[in-house]
Amino acid sequence: MVMGAAGSKLEKALGDQFPEGERYFGLENFGNTCYCNSVLQALYFCVPFREQLLDYYSSNKNPGDAEENLLTCLADLFTQISSQKKKTGVIAPKRFVQRVKKENELFRSYMHQDAHEFLNFLLNELVDILEKESKAAKTSPEVSSSSSSEKTANGPSNPVANGVKEPLLTWVHKIFQGTLTNETRCLRCETVTARDETFLDLSLDIEQNSSITSCLKNFSSTETLNAEDKFFCDKCCSLQEAQKRMKIKKLPHILVIHLKRFKYIEQLGRNKKLSYRVVFPMELKLSNTIDDDDTEYSLFAVVVHVGSGPNHGHYVSLVKSHNHWLFFDDENVEMIDETAVQTFFGSAQEYSSNTDHGYILFYERVNGAS
Ligand SMILES: [Zn+2]
Numbered sequence: 001m002v003m004g005a006a007g008s009k010l011e012k013a014l015g016d017q018f019p020e021g022e023r024y025f026g027l028e029n030f031g032n033t034c035y036c037n038s039v040l041q042a043l044y045f046c047v048p049f050r051e052q053l054l055d056y057y058s059s060n061k062n063p064g065d066a067e068e069n070l071l072t073c074l075a076d077l078f079t080q081i082s083s084q085k086k087k088t089g090v091i092a093p094k095r096f097v098q099r100v101k102k103e104n105e106l107f108r109s110y111m112h113q114d115a116h117e118f119l120n121f122l123l124n125e126l127v128d129i130l131e132k133e134s135k136a137a138k139t140s141p142e143v144s145s146s147s148s149s150e151k152t153a154n155g156p157s158n159p160v161a162n163g164v165k166e167p168l169l170t171w172v173h174k175i176f177q178g179t180l181t182n183e184t185r186c187l188r189c190e191t192v193t194a195r196d197e198t199f200l201d202l203s204l205d206i207e208q209n210s211s212i213t214s215c216l217k218n219f220s221s222t223e224t225l226n227a228e229d230k231f232f233c234d235k236c237c238s239l240q241e242a243q244k245r246m247k248i249k250k251l252p253h254i255l256v257i258h259l260k261r262f263k264y265i266e267q268l269g270r271n272k273k274l275s276y277r278v279v280f281p282m283e284l285k286l287s288n289t290i291d292d293d294d295t296e297y298s299l300f301a302v303v304v305h306v307g308s309g310p311n312h313g314h315y316v317s318l319v320k321s322h323n324h325w326l327f328f329d330d331e332n333v334e335m336i337d338e339t340a341v342q343t344f345f346g347s348a349q350e351y352s353s354n355t356d357h358g359y360i361l362f363y364e365r366v367n368g369a370s
Pocket of ligand 1: 191233234
């Protein structure tokens with residue numbers, strides 16, 4: 001069978017260097033589900049994320065009382081992979097994919113899907129489930145102690161409802177969440193208004209022959225609000241010209257960068273894929289943060305879009321595990337050389353035979369305060 005053959009090839013390639021306890025499994029494709037497989041592999045090799053899911057699985061082992069949801073299906077899948085006897089092979093993420101289709105009709109068709117949209121959906125779903133569980137865990141002792149008398153159940157003395165609403169930080173937040181601050185300076189009175197917003201990933205506009213660093217610089221560049229687009233200054237109590245800029249206030253542990261390769265082109269009336277060459281380094285230094293501490297990140301996964309258009313194509317992923325780079329293409333897993341990663345930067349010419357482009361980048365923080 002294909003499984004054994006592919007497995008042994010990778011095992012041979014790694015030889016003695018096959019990492020202890022690690023598993024490299026391809027994922028079966030159920031008809032254009034590569035958007036899902038490529039993201040799953042990137043997340044599986046996001047070690048803090050994987051560890052949390054495996055923990056979640058082992059502490060919620062009672063299948064009877066737990067209702068199946070995306071979190072349980074994902075925890076189940078990751079556990080299945082990590083507990084395989086064989087070191088390599090293929091797994092069918094069937095229950096997980098069925099659950100995705102059940103939860104979101106966008107992913108129900110067999111059409112080409114957007115891997116970034118899927119990642120976004122998945123992380124937000126996981127956050128929702130964890131928040132609900134945490135709320136339920138907080139309320140359940142109260143419920144059980146008062147459940148004997150139905151009269152008090154809706155009473156005003158419900159201790160749960162009185163708590164101050166504090167944003168709950170789930171482990172998904174702790175891994176992926178960062179904070180941006182949107183600063184607006186009124187040009188008349190110089191007052192700076194700052195508004196914070198959180199993110200689980202950063203979506204960056206891209207330019208031809210650029211790099212992640214320059215895309216991030218553009219992201220944080222100053223924009224002038226004037227003419228039709230003036231800013232209402234609370235101090236001046238009127239519309240004023242202002243300067244606006246977006247800065248990263250708090251960097252996440254895992255920085256996920258989405259390159260906006262699919263752009264709506266007015267003249268075409270549809271999306272076009274931008275095959276621009278955007279260099280993403282192995283080690284990324286971030287300097288557009290509030291406190292300019294040079295924070296360093298290390299690249300560990302790339303979701304790659306293969307193809308020339310936005311509505312068709314394929315997704316694969318590149319993953320760094322124990323200092324080796326691996327190439328995951330649905331069922332197939334191969335070792336690749338680190339130098340091969342740069343072939344996914346994009347092309348400097350508009351028409352190029354190479355249509356494999358880095359689309360979602362996963363960086364892990366290697367220094368700096370948390
Ligand atoms: Zn003002």
